[in-house]
Amino acid sequence: MTLLDGKTLSANIEKNLITQVQDLAKQGITPGLAVILVGNDPASCAYVQMKAKACKRVGIYSVTHEMPPSITEDELLSVIEILNKNPNIDGILVQLPLPSHIKTSKVLEAINPQKDVDGFHPFNVGRLSVNLDSFVPATPLGVMNLLKHYNIDVSGKDVVIVGMSNIVGKPLAALMLNAGASVSCTHILTRDVSAYTKNADIVCVGVGKAGLIKADMIKEGAIVVDIGINRLESGALVGDVDFENVSKKVSFITPVPGGVGPMTIATLLQNTYKAALYRLTQRA
């Protein structure tokens, strides 16, 4: 069994980005990321802090706009409009979830698609679905890059995705399809998830349920990508996979922490760098 070590790969990506960002600085451009955080959900606060710290490590300018949970949709939309027009801001990221009185789709659609470093705008979602260049959500793109780094070719493989969120499962399905995999999408209404996972060459799971994927659900020698993050009562951080038992029968598996998580952050930085490059070709 080989661990898919996202911690080491993401550190290498960051190292390369430092040089790329320095080269861009010679052309007078410092990539800028604006992060909008509404409310004080502890997990969201922690993610936003991690993103800001990562920007700092590679020389990307970042600013976090902290909004009270009572902010109206119109107020939030006007902040986005200002950021859309700000030439020093290349990427705009609205941390999800948003409070229920705000329509998430309306907010995401207000972001200039050329600044949509999360890849959540329907413009980018659509381009990804037809395999055109686009911003791709950081977590699934990080998964693809992690697999590629370990020379895992998904073409022709049977891939099962467990969990069909707009943030992870759906874009991952599109990426896998574009890369030539046969993709099964399983979700909350799937009657028998194990009927799918048992036969899969690659299982990717991002549901947020500790211990969901057990050893008897996985084929001998399969590849398992754990995208879940769960905090146990003991304080321990675990994924959605019963790592201890599943790891005994797989060929490759991501650890949690140290697998997909750091890849997400590194990929967001890459997306922000990509957005900054639009300054050279003029942003719409």
Ligand code: GUN
């Ligand atoms: N909430 C959970 N994951 C993400 C993410 O990748 N981006 C944003 N904006 N919010 C999230």
